[in-house]
Amino acid sequence: MTTPTLEQFLEDVKNHELTIVKNDGVFRHLKFSNPNDCNQYFNITTSPNYLVITGDMGSLVFSRLYDMFDFFRSDNLKINPDYWAEKIQSTSHEAQIASYSKFDLEQAKKNAQEDLNTYLGDNDDLSEEDRASLLEDFELEILRSEDEYEIVEAIRNFNFKGFEFDEFYWDGCRVYSYSYIWLCYAIVWGIKKFDKVHKKLKRKNKQKRRKNKQKRKAKAK
Structure with missing residues (x-):
């Protein structure tokens, strides 16, 4: 089986929805799945210096920067399998290699x-x-x-x-395994989807605070 292309990955996740379980700075837990099908669901969890992706396509642990979203973020969904493989955390060098290649x-x-x-x-x-x-x-x-x-x-x-x-x-x-390349795409796609939702939430919260401030001013008059 050849490794997936970006187009193939996007077809796999076209019906996936994001559920934000936790979003507190670099402490995040995001779930991505098709509401009608658990096939190829995945979770992205971050903490200081770590990003963990788990789910139907396997599990990987990466470590490089304090906020790993800064390490992986790619607006055009470009992946860097060679460099990212070096950042995989595992029990041994052999296990690390086996986690991304076959x-x-x-x-x-x-x-x-x-x-x-x-x-x-x-x-x-x-x-x-x-x-x-x-x-x-x-x-x-x-x-x-x-x-x-x-x-x-x-x-x-x-x-x-x-x-x-x-x-x-x-x-x-x-050669790179199918699941490794798929998970690489899942990370950049998931981050991009989260950024979009997070940006909207921040805008709504800002508007809400502005309205509340205006209401407090009106009551004070």
């Missing part, structure tokens, strides 16, 4: 193919027989791997007359 079998095969092509390009004196045998072994052992376990074992154990994938870049085999 192993991609096809990407691993592609990267292995690139390493093999580099080797073949640097060793043009390789006999036609050896070249054919190397390509056959690569096809059977690596390109036909059907899951992460198989291809990891195949790449780690591959050896053809001294050629090994001894400097294979495993991190390059991971």
Whole structure:
């Protein structure tokens, strides 16, 4: 499954409504859901230096600024998955990586193919027989791997007359998960929706205070 586009995300949340459970400075609890369907609901909770998003699409904890809305706010709903991933809080570095990415079998095969092509390009004196045998072994052992376990074992154990994938870049085999990108969009969209509602509430409260002030002045006369 490819990662969602902004347009796909907006389609998912087109009927979502905002419920402000708490709004006290940087202490916030916002709920976003379709009143008629709990599918893909989410909550955004903030406290000093932290933003937590939970719900149907997973959970993530971020930390960077005192008010995390200032960190994520984007009027044009632009996201920055690379940088934001660095701010995810988790129990370990491995758990952090697993929270936003997944192993991609096809990407691993592609990267292995690139390493093999580099080797073949640097060793043009390789006999036609050896070249054919190397390509056959690569096809059977690596390109036909059907899951992460198989291809990891195949790449780690591959050896053809001294050629090994001894400097294979495993991190390059991971791609952003669908849920991570979806949650990134949810954060910026949720903040924008909250800002709009919050601005209206502030305007109404200001008008209410002005009217109350005018009433007090009228009574004092």
